[in-house]
Amino acid sequence: xxxxxxxxxxxxxxxxxxxxxxxxxxxxxxxxxxxxxxxxxxxxxxxxxxxxxxxxxxxxxxxxxxxxxxxxxxxxxxxxxxxxxxxxxxxxxxxxxxxxxxxxxxxxxxxxxxxxxxxxxxxxxxxxxxxxxxxxxxxxxxxxxxxxxxxxxxxxxxxxxxxxxxxxxxxxxxxxxxxxxxxxxxxxxxxxxxxxxxxxxxxxxxxxxxxxxxxxxxxxxxxxxxxxxxxxxxxxxxxxxxxxxxxxxxxxxxxx
Amino acid sequence: xxxxxxxxxxxxxxxxxxxxxxxxxxxxxxxxxxxxxxxxxxxxxxxxxxxxxxxxxxxxxxxxxxxxxxxxxxxxxxxxxxxxxxxxxxxxxxxxxxxxxxxxxxxxxxxxxxxxxxxxxxxxxxxxxxxxxxxxxxxxxxxxxxxxxxxxxxxxxxxxxxxxxxxxxxxxxxxxxxxxxxxxxxxxxxxxxxxxxxxxxxxxxxxxxxxxxxxxxxxxxxxxxxxxxxxxxxxxxxxxxxxxxxxxxxxxxxxxxxxxxxxxxxxxxxx
Ligand SMILES: Nc1ncnc2c1ncn2[C@@H]1O[C@H](COP(=O)(O)OP(=O)(O)OP(=O)(O)O)[C@@H](O)[C@H]1O
Ligand SMILES: [Mg+2]
Numbered sequence: 001x002x003x004x005x006x007x008x009x010x011x012x013x014x015x016x017x018x019x020x021x022x023x024x025x026x027x028x029x030x031x032x033x034x035x036x037x038x039x040x041x042x043x044x045x046x047x048x049x050x051x052x053x054x055x056x057x058x059x060x061x062x063x064x065x066x067x068x069x070x071x072x073x074x075x076x077x078x079x080x081x082x083x084x085x086x087x088x089x090x091x092x093x094x095x096x097x098x099x100x101x102x103x104x105x106x107x108x109x110x111x112x113x114x115x116x117x118x119x120x121x122x123x124x125x126x127x128x129x130x131x132x133x134x135x136x137x138x139x140x141x142x143x144x145x146x147x148x149x150x151x152x153x154x155x156x157x158x159x160x161x162x163x164x165x166x167x168x169x170x171x172x173x174x175x176x177x178x179x180x181x182x183x184x185x186x187x188x189x190x191x192x193x194x195x196x197x198x199x200x201x202x203x204x205x206x207x208x209x210x211x212x213x214x215x216x217x218x219x220x221x222x223x224x225x226x227x228x229x230x231x232x233x234x235x236x237x238x239x240x241x242x243x244x245x246x247x248x249x250x251x252x253x254x255x256x
Numbered sequence: 257x258x259x260x261x262x263x264x265x266x267x268x269x270x271x272x273x274x275x276x277x278x279x280x281x282x283x284x285x286x287x288x289x290x291x292x293x294x295x296x297x298x299x300x301x302x303x304x305x306x307x308x309x310x311x312x313x314x315x316x317x318x319x320x321x322x323x324x325x326x327x328x329x330x331x332x333x334x335x336x337x338x339x340x341x342x343x344x345x346x347x348x349x350x351x352x353x354x355x356x357x358x359x360x361x362x363x364x365x366x367x368x369x370x371x372x373x374x375x376x377x378x379x380x381x382x383x384x385x386x387x388x389x390x391x392x393x394x395x396x397x398x399x400x401x402x403x404x405x406x407x408x409x410x411x412x413x414x415x416x417x418x419x420x421x422x423x424x425x426x427x428x429x430x431x432x433x434x435x436x437x438x439x440x441x442x443x444x445x446x447x448x449x450x451x452x453x454x455x456x457x458x459x460x461x462x463x464x465x466x467x468x469x470x471x472x473x474x475x476x477x478x479x480x481x482x483x484x485x486x487x488x489x490x491x492x493x494x495x496x497x498x499x500x501x502x503x504x505x506x507x508x509x510x511x512x513x514x515x516x517x518x519x520x521x522x523x524x525x526x527x
Contacts, residue, residue, distance in 0.1 A: 078434075079433075085425045091448075
């Protein structure tokens, strides 16, 4: 069953201009993401991954090409897209519930109903006891979960995650990526994730996009088909094909 | 198992007792210094080692304070200086923050004004005292203006640098929610800068004291600065010393107030 294309990146080129010169970050890059898909993007450091995400979020305008989200050209921030950063970036002066309702507040959509929806989300994902705690009172993993729920609270169709687990220690990272995957699966969101971690990408994604070094273009795209058809990233790591994909991607990133 | 926990807690008790003992000894040492300082000052005056006419003397200071109080003058002077000071540092901080917001709002403006701010910051503001008197007049408004002038520039610089240090990623999150510039200011820039603004406020309390006292030296007919200058002119060193001591007490109290404010505001930071 082929679902529709929800993010359509067409011949995207991006150059940064500074007095010192011009930096080409993306070079004629095209990519399609289908509804409900979980796509990971990996590539060498500084190749332009975050730039691509910022362009999809409508925070930058491209030097060339365009992006269609749900059939419409991206011209600025779009409520259909939710962005989750590397560090949780919770606001320390707001309690957990108020952090989660931040997006609704900004969009003037905060009312009794949306507030109680936000509460329900927190309760549903195990943070019901912490509604009125402050971020400093929560562990790193819990904070990252709150950050995801903050993004979900505005009910976006597409989630954009820029290395969301890289600030966590290894143990927490495994369990948080497991939870995040479960939540995203439950809420049925299309997801684009950037990561440096090959194993993480294989364990969590339906498809992996490998970028070339800067200026980034698509080097290769891999459909990940694991025989143990599980959604849990931790269990997916046990699959026999896991190693195969790992070696494949490892070699692809290594080549100069 | 039980044995071990009991042992640890004994050790811990010992530790707590040692810390308390140390704190107690520090306190005793402090009070002893104060006591001997006052005592030797008093005795040196009594036995003619120093001339109380020039150095004053604790007993004379106390007498002066009591007299001022009896005449109903004491609180009058304190009140005037304290009120001038409060108006000075509150408006210095508010005005400075407001200008910092304007600079944050328009990076063009901030670039244009940058050299002027640097020069004004380097200038000893007290040099502008005579100009203020000519422009504003011979009274409390000039004194308050002096206090504001002395604190406003440094407030602009510190608060503005606090604004631009707010994490780009936090702003990015708001932008993806579709926030306007005003919402970014209101939801993240200002709340994230509360600690910076409060610490500017704390510094401004001190700067404002300098402005107020210098202002009172120059123009006033009342206030602690006036008492100090007047006492110096008529060689009443008792009055000068008494006023300085009150000033020290008032400044310390106000500073403590600011420290408390800062503490209560930083509760959400998790400590
Ligand atoms: N605002 C900017 N102005 C100028 N150059 C920039 C800017 N932002 C990024 N760049 C440059 O563009 C290139 C791509 O940056 P980007 O952050 O997209 O890479 P990345 O793949 O996300 O890197 P990382 O792996 O470190 O996260 C880098 O060379 C970077 O120095
Ligand atoms: Mg990046």
